[in-house]
Amino acid sequence: MSLLEIDHLSKRFGGVVAVDDCSLSVPAGSITGLIGPNGSGKTTIFNLVTGFIARDQGGIRFKSQSIAGLGPDRVFDRGIGRTFQLARIFPRLTALENLLVPVRRSGLRALFSRAAWGNEKARAMEMLEFLEIAHVAGALGGSLSYGQRKLLELGAVMMSEPELVLLDEPAGGVNPALLERIADRLTRLNARGTTFLIVEHNMGFVMKLCSEVIVVHRGRQIANGNPEAVRTDPAVLDAYLGA
Amino acid sequence: MRLRDKRFLAGLALLLIFIIALVFPAIAPDSSTTNMGVFTLMYVGLATAWNIMGGYTGYISLGHAGFFGFGSYALGLLLAKLGIQGGYTPFLFVPLAGILTALLAVVVGWFALRTRAATFVIVTIAFMFILQLLAENLVGLTGGGAGLGFPSPPWRGAFYNIPFYYAMLVLALLGLGVSWWIRRSKFGLGLLAIRDDEDKALAVGVPAGAFKLTAFVVSAALVGMIGGVYGYYVTFIYPQFVVDPLIGISMVLMVFLGGLGTLGGPVLGALILEPAQLWLAYQYGASRLYLVFYASVFLLVILLMPRGIIPSVRDLLARWRARAGGSNGAPGAMREPPAAAQEGAAP
Numbered sequence: 001m002s003l004l005e006i007d008h009l010s011k012r013f014g015g016v017v018a019v020d021d022c023s024l025s026v027p028a029g030s031i032t033g034l035i036g037p038n039g040s041g042k043t044t045i046f047n048l049v050t051g052f053i054a055r056d057q058g059g060i061r062f063k064s065q066s067i068a069g070l071g072p073d074r075v076f077d078r079g080i081g082r083t084f085q086l087a088r089i090f091p092r093l094t095a096l097e098n099l100l101v102p103v104r105r106s107g108l109r110a111l112f113s114r115a116a117w118g119n120e121k122a123r124a125m126e127m128l129e130f131l132e133i134a135h136v137a138g139a140l141g142g143s144l145s146y147g148q149r150k151l152l153e154l155g156a157v158m159m160s161e162p163e164l165v166l167l168d169e170p171a172g173g174v175n176p177a178l179l180e181r182i183a184d185r186l187t188r189l190n191a192r193g194t195t196f197l198i199v200e201h202n203m204g205f206v207m208k209l210c211s212e213v214i215v216v217h218r219g220r221q222i223a224n225g226n227p228e229a230v231r232t233d234p235a236v237l238d239a240y241l242g243a
Numbered sequence: 244m245r246l247r248d249k250r251f252l253a254g255l256a257l258l259l260i261f262i263i264a265l266v267f268p269a270i271a272p273d274s275s276t277t278n279m280g281v282f283t284l285m286y287v288g289l290a291t292a293w294n295i296m297g298g299y300t301g302y303i304s305l306g307h308a309g310f311f312g313f314g315s316y317a318l319g320l321l322l323a324k325l326g327i328q329g330g331y332t333p334f335l336f337v338p339l340a341g342i343l344t345a346l347l348a349v350v351v352g353w354f355a356l357r358t359r360a361a362t363f364v365i366v367t368i369a370f371m372f373i374l375q376l377l378a379e380n381l382v383g384l385t386g387g388g389a390g391l392g393f394p395s396p397p398w399r400g401a402f403y404n405i406p407f408y409y410a411m412l413v414l415a416l417l418g419l420g421v422s423w424w425i426r427r428s429k430f431g432l433g434l435l436a437i438r439d440d441e442d443k444a445l446a447v448g449v450p451a452g453a454f455k456l457t458a459f460v461v462s463a464a465l466v467g468m469i470g471g472v473y474g475y476y477v478t479f480i481y482p483q484f485v486v487d488p489l490i491g492i493s494m495v496l497m498v499f500l501g502g503l504g505t506l507g508g509p510v511l512g513a514l515i516l517e518p519a520q521l522w523l524a525y526q527y528g529a530s531r532l533y534l535v536f537y538a539s540v541f542l543l544v545i546l547l548m549p550r551g552i553i554p555s556v557r558d559l560l561a562r563w564r565a566r567a568g569g570s571n572g573a574p575g576a577m578r579e580p581p582a583a584a585q586e587g588a589a590p
Contacts, residue, residue: 076446076447092439093435097435101433101449103447
């Protein structure tokens with residue numbers, strides 16, 4: 001069963017066609033890789049799905065319901081979280097506060113409810129411990145290392161227990177040891193029921209982690225399937241090595 | 244020092260300041276001192292209210308003087324239309340002036356908050372001047388350049404200032420209470436997230452538009468109420484004096500001096516700048532020398548303490564503690580467990 005379905009989606013920036021009549025789907029419970037050469041439209045697809053930019057045409061459905069046209073906060077509220085290519089956290093908030101920011105609408109009362117607040121704080125500490133960065137709970141986000149920011153950004157998204165998380169280059173700029181830790185945490189979160197769609201250039205990371213891989217080129221899907229099948233697909237080889 | 248001790252000391256200091264503020268007119272009952280008290284408390288309230296929007300969300304409004312003037316006119320017109328006489332009764336209508344200002348802020352904010360950064364600043368300035376022009380030109384309603392009169396307060400002599408002093412104290416405390424409540428809530432955390440990175444805040448579900456509008460309206464309502472009391476205090480208002488860009492700039496400067504986005508910063512800024520400005524005005528008459536003083540302070544703050552006194556002192560103490568403890572901790576890198584997340588923190 002597909003959790004996310006993109007149907008004939010298009011986006012043009014002036015004369016540049018970033019996403020061109022693209023259709024793809026993400027199976028529920030999977031870790032799906034979204035790969036393609038630079039400029040193939042991967043991040044644009046993320047931005048379209050999460051409501052950061054408006055589509056020109058096409059449909060986006062999440063759990064069989066259309067989310068096209070919704071703003072980023074409404075998309076998050078439906079259960080889709082995302083991270084950014086360069087880790088984005090709130091630099092003047094502490095690590096713990098960073099995890100307390102995410103809001104999934106539960107009424108005005110929750111914004112001021114003491115009981116809900118205490119419960120969230122406990123969950124945020126658990127999340128920091130899970131990510132092995134509890135020792136920086138009181139440190140300002142801006143003072144953290146890049147790797148810690150990556151983990152913190154992931155933790156912030158996971159705080160609201162989204163069904164689908166879009167990760168934009170989680171392996172970008174992190175050392176091999178941290179990469180292992182990120183992969184491990186993603187696998188464990190996936191085992192708990194979270195679906196991931198990952199944009200990544202590190203093919204070793206993608207092949208190891210993903211059960212499904214979708215390849216896009218010039219804004220269109222050119223292949224999909226299991227990592228082994230995709231690796232040997234002539235269209236994929238042509239996209240990466242040709243032209 | 245442990246967190247509990249720090250909080251106890253902070254609470255004690257606040258209690259002491261509150262008691263001093265409460266008995267201040269009895270300690271210094273002469274008119275010029277209580278007048279200074281009225282204006283200082285007015286700016287404590289204004290700066291605190293402005294900080295709810297400008298400090299917490301990072302949206303710098305230079306048009307809050309428009310809300311101050313609107314609140315002033317709203318109360319004056321309400322009292323005139325309802326035929327309310329001078330005395331304590333006009334104070335009961337101050338919340339109504341706040342509500343009317345809030346309604347105006349919903350409309351202004353609806354448009355202004357579609358912009359960001361410098362554009363937002365310009366839109367708020369434009370709003371203020373539009374309001375000033377309207378106040379000057381809607382002669383039938385506002386009296387135009389001839390001004391609008393309030394009912395005369397019945398108090399005479401040294402007592403005249405006292406009811407206004409306590410009215411401003413109540414509004415300043417209300418502003419501080421609201422600011423404290425917001426700062427320690429998830430809503431307040433959302434505002435701070437917007438200040439840091441609005442797109443990221445949206446990506447984690449913060450409904451930035453609704454949050455910003457709420458902060459803008461709350462901030463404007465408080466400013467409008469203070470404007471109302473000010474109008475009644477001076478008994479006659481003119482467009483250029485109540486919709487005065489200098490009032491708006493003063494609020495901003497006080498917040499920047501004390502510490503943008505902090506709870507105590509606006510209070511500290513107002514306690515330093517307003518008495519100094521009044522003292523200069525008393526000493527040098529209407530020479531407007533205080534404007535040179537304001538400009539100098541602004542330059543010094545930007546050059547030496549761009550984050551304001553409270554964050555700068557906090558950093559200095561952290562550096563000093565790190566040095567005393569032989570650690571290389573980066574100043575400002577660590578904070579107490581977050582205010583919003585502390586054990587037993589009020590929601």
